[in-house]
Amino acid sequence: MNKMVKFMLLLGLIAAIMAGCGTAQNDSGNGTDPDQNEEETATEGQEEKEQTEEEEAEKDSNDEEGDSVIRILEQNMKYTANGEGKEETAFLKHSTNQSYSMYVLPSYELTAEEPNKDVLLLTENDQVFMRIELLPEDADWNMIEENTKAQLGAVNEDVKTAEAPADDFYKEATVMMAEGNGEKVSAYLVKNEDLSIKLTLFNKEDADHEDAFLQMAKTIMKEDPVK
Structure with missing residues (x-):
């Protein structure tokens, strides 16, 4: 067991x-x-x-x-000055006074005039120029139009409205002009999706560079402010 x-x-x-x-x-x-x-x-x-x-x-x-958008340093541009058609190379310029860049033709110069205002002038005659003002997004457009009409009234009380150029940049623009004493002054109030701007063009009867200024102006592009 x-x-x-x-x-x-x-x-x-x-x-x-x-x-x-x-x-x-x-x-x-x-x-x-x-x-x-x-x-x-x-x-x-x-x-x-x-x-x-x-x-x-x-x-x-x-x-x-x-x-971001990278802009090339130059581009060809067709324009008319004193009734003569031309084509030249415009060069990229950056405003030192406002936050934008644009293409400028060789016969013109971009320079600061005063805070928030630049002038693009004809090099051989600085009495022919375009004033450039970038406007805030919340700008009072009724007041801007009234002030612009009053400024042009100093040239001629008969301020006329005109049709905007056939270009997408100016499709929403309000255009006013006045002529007197051999001067032709016009204003373009442009309000696009990403840019609000006032352009005031000063031309002479014997020096009409309206189209040249408008061709350069439509290349204006806002940039981020320099920090």
Whole structure:
């Protein structure tokens, strides 16, 4: 009897040992080492984070490129001066007084006149020029029109309205003009989606550069203020 009990206990012990070995072998074969799992999870998380950061950086870069406009340094321009058709290369100029750039023909010069006002003048005759004023988005246009009419009234009380040039830049423009004593003064109040501007052109009977000024003016583009 005692031999039988001892034999049964020995069989139970052997079975327990074999079961333990099988479990250890299965765990090793399935790669369920806790330390290894933690390391792999951390690596995968880092890779996903780096990939996300790269995608966000690329998106921000694309957005910035989409919002900014790079202007070439020169462009050909057709215009009329004193009734004579011409074509020349205009060069990109940046206003030092207001936040915009424009293309300027060789015979003209862009310069600051006073705060928030520039003049684009004919180099050989500075009495022929265009005054450029960028206006705030919330400007009172009724008041601006009244003030402009009063300014032109100093040239001639008979201030006339005129049709805007057939160009998208001037499609919403209000145009007024007055003539007297050999002078021709005209004003263009332009209000586009991203630009509000007042242009006042001063020409002479023997020096009419109206079209040249208008061709250059329509290249005006607002820029971010210099910080």
